[in-house]
Structures are given as structure tokens and as C-alpha cells.
Amino acid sequence: MFAELNELLGASPERPDAGVNLAAAREQGQLVFLEGLKSCLDLLFGEEEQPGQPNPLQFLRGSSAELRALFEFVRASLAPCAQRDWKGPVLLLDDLSLLLSLGAAPVPVLDFIHYCRVSVCCQLQGNVVVLVHSSEDSEDEENELLVNSLCHHSDLILWAEGLATGFCKDVHGQIKIIKRLSLRQAAEQDQVQIYQYKIQDRNVTFFARGLSAAVL
Amino acid sequence: LVFTEEDKFGLYSNLLFKYFLAEGIVCGHDLFVASAKEHPDNILKELPAPLLDDTYRKELGDEAAVVNSEDCQDSMKIAWRYQNLPKMETSPTTYTKFGHYYDLSKKMPAELCQSVKWHSFYLHEELSSEPKMKAWNMNSGYARLLQSIQRIISQEGFDGSDPQKKQRNVLRIGIQSLGSVLWGDDVCCSDPPADPHSLTKFLYVLRGLLRKSLSACILTVPSHLIQNKAIMERVTNLSDMVVGLESFIGSERETNPLYKDYHGLVHVHQIPRLNSLICDVSDTKDLAFRLKRKLFTIERLHLPPDLSDTVSRASKQDLAGSAKPLSSGCGATGTQHLDF
Numbered sequence: 001m002f003a004e005l006n007e008l009l010g011a012s013p014e015r016p017d018a019g020v021n022l023a024a025a026r027e028q029g030q031l032v033f034l035e036g037l038k039s040c041l042d043l044l045f046g047e048e049e050q051p052g053q054p055n056p057l058q059f060l061r062g063s064s065a066e067l068r069a070l071f072e073f074v075r076a077s078l079a080p081c082a083q084r085d086w087k088g089p090v091l092l093l094d095d096l097s098l099l100l101s102l103g104a105a106p107v108p109v110l111d112f113i114h115y116c117r118v119s120v121c122c123q124l125q126g127n128v129v130v131l132v133h134s135s136e137d138s139e140d141e142e143n144e145l146l147v148n149s150l151c152h153h154s155d156l157i158l159w160a161e162g163l164a165t166g167f168c169k170d171v172h173g174q175i176k177i178i179k180r181l182s183l184r185q186a187a188e189q190d191q192v193q194i195y196q197y198k199i200q201d202r203n204v205t206f207f208a209r210g211l212s213a214a215v216l
Numbered sequence: 217l218v219f220t221e222e223d224k225f226g227l228y229s230n231l232l233f234k235y236f237l238a239e240g241i242v243c244g245h246d247l248f249v250a251s252a253k254e255h256p257d258n259i260l261k262e263l264p265a266p267l268l269d270d271t272y273r274k275e276l277g278d279e280a281a282v283v284n285s286e287d288c289q290d291s292m293k294i295a296w297r298y299q300n301l302p303k304m305e306t307s308p309t310t311y312t313k314f315g316h317y318y319d320l321s322k323k324m325p326a327e328l329c330q331s332v333k334w335h336s337f338y339l340h341e342e343l344s345s346e347p348k349m350k351a352w353n354m355n356s357g358y359a360r361l362l363q364s365i366q367r368i369i370s371q372e373g374f375d376g377s378d379p380q381k382k383q384r385n386v387l388r389i390g391i392q393s394l395g396s397v398l399w400g401d402d403v404c405c406s407d408p409p410a411d412p413h414s415l416t417k418f419l420y421v422l423r424g425l426l427r428k429s430l431s432a433c434i435l436t437v438p439s440h441l442i443q444n445k446a447i448m449e450r451v452t453n454l455s456d457m458v459v460g461l462e463s464f465i466g467s468e469r470e471t472n473p474l475y476k477d478y479h480g481l482v483h484v485h486q487i488p489r490l491n492s493l494i495c496d497v498s499d500t501k502d503l504a505f506r507l508k509r510k511l512f513t514i515e516r517l518h519l520p521p522d523l524s525d526t527v528s529r530a531s532k533q534d535l536a537g538s539a540k541p542l543s544s545g546c547g548a549t550g551t552q553h554l555d556f
Contacts, residue, residue, distance in 0.1 A: 097450070097453065098420070098453070098454075100450070101413065101416035101417070101419075101420065101450045101453070101454060102413065102416065102417055102420060103353065103413040103417060133449075133453050135449070138446075138449060139445040139446050139449070140445070140446035140449050140450065141446065142446070143446070143449075143450075
């Protein structure tokens with residue numbers, strides 16, 4: 001899947017490949033995985049926490065909606081980057097809409113993202129990849145606020161949606177790739193590319209609109 | 217985590233709930249039943265009895281025989297192109313027997329119920345006992361339920377914490393009418409509710425517990441009472457599988473001749489994708505259910521052929537209009553005329 005996605009994103013020497021071997025990264029200590037579900041259970045059912053290591057999901061318990069503990073966790077995890085000279089750290093957030101479901105308000109979530117961007121993108125020259133859920137007729141205003149704000153500040157938007165014509169067995173949906181060139185240079189237009197995709201068990205195949213394998 | 221949206225009067229979702237629990241008993245799984253409405257002991261007394269193999273086949277066999285004898289040998293003359301398509305099966309009778317079948321007119325025998333270990337959580341009993349909770353930021357009924365579930369999971373070893381235990385079993389959790397006023401949550405009666413995050417937090421933690429142990433859970437929720445659509449969207453994202461039941465009782469669809477054989481529709485809003493990118497998606501999206509004297513069946517919605525000449529075109533369009541939300545599968549002959 002990543003090989004195809006790389007081609008679509010126009011991988012170049014300036015922008016590293018999207019695909020990374022995660023298992024290898026974990027072994028080298030380069031992968032830090034915060035499993036939200038597990039942390040949450042530890043927080044609620046576990047014993048008293050050690051004073052030096054606050055649980056990153058602390059906001060669940062307290063009445064304050066600040067995500068500071070989560071940000072500290074991110075920063076602490078990325079600290080080895082600068083020391084060991086690893087290039088291009090990537091922060092993957094799956095998924096941000098969940099934070100709203102867990103009681104965080106949109107503004108603290110946006111603050112958290114802002115801090116992450118400053119820390120990861122500016123200080124460490126890395127990338128932040130965020131997943132959010134949305135839909136066209138969504139009535140979740142807080143979520144839409146989050147989505148709009150993120151779109152506004154992102155360099156690249158991958159927008160996956162179902163087909164407008166309804167369910168189809170061979171084409172599961174389409175993906176819009178929007179390169180926000182207008183962020184870099186005032187006169188530039190955003191570049192939009194649309195592809196369709198079909199999902200298999202462990203893989204996704206992408207193709208141009210109307211050219212699915214079932215049709216050709 | 218199976219999230220079931222209750223039909224308006226809760227009749228049919230209750231049936232699904234009972235089927236889930238009955239299947240657990242027949243398979244020898246442990247059960248955990250939670251409710252704020254009925255005492256779990258009463259729920260367990262009302263489970264349907266399992267049908268033995270031959271009785272079930274006889275029930276369905278009678279019906280199928282009638283259908284088959286009528287038309288299987290006629291070859292088609294006008295619509296001959298359709299001859300080669302497989303016959304549309306409304307219900308899976310011949311292939312794959314998955315699970316067990318139940319007779320709704322009989323109750324499950326008490327010995328069978330006693331053969332499995334079951335745990336109950338009746339909210340009003342729990343609330344009267346001593347609270348020993350840490351400060352959680354959640355509705356107290358939900359918090360107690362989560363603590364109770366977590367306690368059973370770790371005590372009975374469903375999370376693999378007891379390596380001594382040789383026989384590993386599955387825990388089936390059924391939670392009835394979550395979110396209703398009886399649980400102390402006003403998400404069903406106010407918009408915006410006083411604490412909009414209790415239900416979603418509960419689901420998140422519940423899913424965490426399910427992932428960490430050998431358990432499966434079915435919830436029924438009176439979602440037709442939840443005005444706040446944002447919460448429903450979040451809840452859908454937090455569940456693995458979301459199924460909605462729409463019964464025809466009291467709605468205009470009851471008298472619609474298209475639906476005369478059925479008692480309601482089944483809407484599948486989401487299917488689980490655990491450990492893979494996609495799940496097996498069925499061909500048809502239109503499912504309807506019907507409650508016969510002994511069986512509750514879910515079938516593909518099958519429009520009968522429109523054979524009458526006397527119905528005027530205008531009324532046909534009315535019927536077709538109300539059926540528009542459905543996308544008809546290729547086997548159903550719709551009520552639209554071809555205009556040349």
C-alpha cells in the first residue's frame with residue numbers, strides 16, 4: 001500500500017517516503033506507541049501513579065480539560081531525536097476526534113496540536129500526521145471546528161470518502177489529495193488530485209477515476 | 217462491541233438481546249447481564265429455548281418445500297436472460313449453519329441456564345451498596361458498571377491474568393437500554409445533555425476492557441430518544457458494529473403493501489474491521505426482519521413482482537417514492553416501469 005501511496009504523493013528527496021518499516025523501528029527504539037485504550041484502563045483501574053510519571057491521559061480523570069500531560073509525553077518521547085541525530089520524526093495521531101469524545105474541548109485540542117507542530121515541525125524538522133473523522137452532514141459542531149481548523153493549517157490533506165453514487169463492490173471510495181501550495185506562496189492555487197480505491201484485507205489499491213480493475 | 221439501536225418500543229431489540237444471551241448459554245460461555253430496567257434474573261428466565269436440529273429443519277423445510285415445488289422447473293420464456301442467475305435466497309437455509317436456532321414460544325429450561333456461570337448487575341441494587349469509587353469524571357451508574365465488569369474480568373481470568381487456568385472461556389456481556397433515564401443519564405431527554413461525555417467515555421473504556429480480554433458485548437440503546445446527533449456520530453465511531461432496528465408498528469410503513477410480509481427493517485450502519493483493513497461486506501444492504509410464531513428471522517428485503525394491471529401509475533410512484541431510501545438488489549423486480 002505504501003508503495004502506491006508514495007507514488008501518489010510524489011515522493012522526492014526533500015520529502016521522505018511515506019512508508020516505514022514499523023517493526024524495525026520499534027526494535028531500534030525509534031517507535032514509541034501510546035496505546036490509548038490501555039493507558040486509559042491503567043489510569044482508571046490501576047494503582048496510584050508514580051509522581052515522576054504522570055499518565056498522559058490524565059485529563060480523563062480531572063475536571064481540567066488541558067492536554068498538557070499528553071503533550072509532555074509527546075515531547076519526552078521525541079527527546080532522543082535531537083540527541084541521536086535521527087532525521088525527520090513523524091508524530092501520528094489516531095484519532096483526534098476521539099479526544100473530543102473523551103471530554104476534551106476543541107480549543108485545548110487545537111492548542112495541543114499547535115504545541116505539537118511547534119515542537120515537531122519547527123524544532124525537530126519532522127512531520128505531524130493527524131486522523132480525524134468527519135462527514136458532510138455532520139451535526140457535531142465541535143468536531144467540524146476541529147476539522148476546519150486542521151485543514152486550514154495543513155500542508156497536505158488526504159480526504160477519503162465514499163462514492164457519491166452509493167455503495168459499489170469494486171470501488172470502495174475515493175480519495176482527494178490536496179496539496180496546499182497556497183500556504184507557501186500567496187499566488188499559488190491548491191492542487192487537487194482525485195483517485196479511487198478498493199480496500200483488500202491488508203492492502204489498498206489506488207487507481208484513476210473510472211479505471212477500476214473491474215471495469216477494464 | 218455491538219451497538220444496537222432500539223426500535224421504538226424495544227420489542228425487537230429485546231429479542232436480539234435475548235438471542236445473544238441464549239447463544240452464550242448454549243455455547244457454554246459465561247454471561248454478564250446488566251440492566252437498570254429489569255432485574256437480570258428475570259431476563260434470564262425469559263430466554264428462548266434452543267431448537268434441536270431436526271425440529272428446525274422441519275420448520276424451515278415445510279416452507280421451503282412449498283416454494284420450490286411451484287416454480288423450479290419452469291424455464292423462463294421472456295426474461296430468459298435471467299435464467300442463469302442464481303435463485304435469490306431470502307434466508308440462508310441450505311448453506312452454512314452458524315450458531316444455533318431458538319424457539320420463541322418456549323422458555324429455556326432452568327437446568328441449561330444453571331449450567332453456565334453468570335453475573336448480574338442491577339443498577340438499583342448496586343447503588344444502594346457502599347460506594348468505593350475513585351474520583352472518575354463520569355456518571356456514577358456507568359462508572360460502577362465498568363468497575364463491576366473489570367472486576368469480573370480480572371477475577372475470573374478472562375484477561376489471561378491467571379496462567380493456571382487451563383480452560384479459557386469467553387465472557388458475553390449484555391447491557392440493556394444504556395443511556396436511558398434509568399441509568400441516571402439525561403442524554404435521552406435533554407439536548408444538550410448535562411454531561412455529554414459520560415456515554416462516550418463509557419464506550420471508550422468498555423472497548424478497552426473488551427480488547428484486553430476474551431469478551432464480547434452487546435448493548436441496546438434507545439437511540440430514537442437521543443436528540444443530539446453529534447453524540448450518535450461519536451458513539452458510532454466508538455463502536456465496532458452498529459445495527460439499528462426500525463419496527464413498523466405505528467408508522468405509515470405498516471400499511472405499505474411493499475412491507476406486508478415484514479415487521480421491520482434492519483439498518484447496518486457499521487461493520488467491524490478488527491485486525492484488518494476491511495471486513496466481508498455482503499452484497500445486499502437491505503435487510504428486513506419478521507417475527508413468526510416461533511422464530512425471529514432477518515432476511516434480505518425482497519420486493520414481490522408487481523403483477524397488478526389496475527393500479528394506476530400515480531399510486532405506483534407513491535410506493536416507489538417511499539421505497540426510495542432502499543437501493544434494490546439485482547434480484548428484486550422493482551416497482552418502476554421502463555419508459556420507452
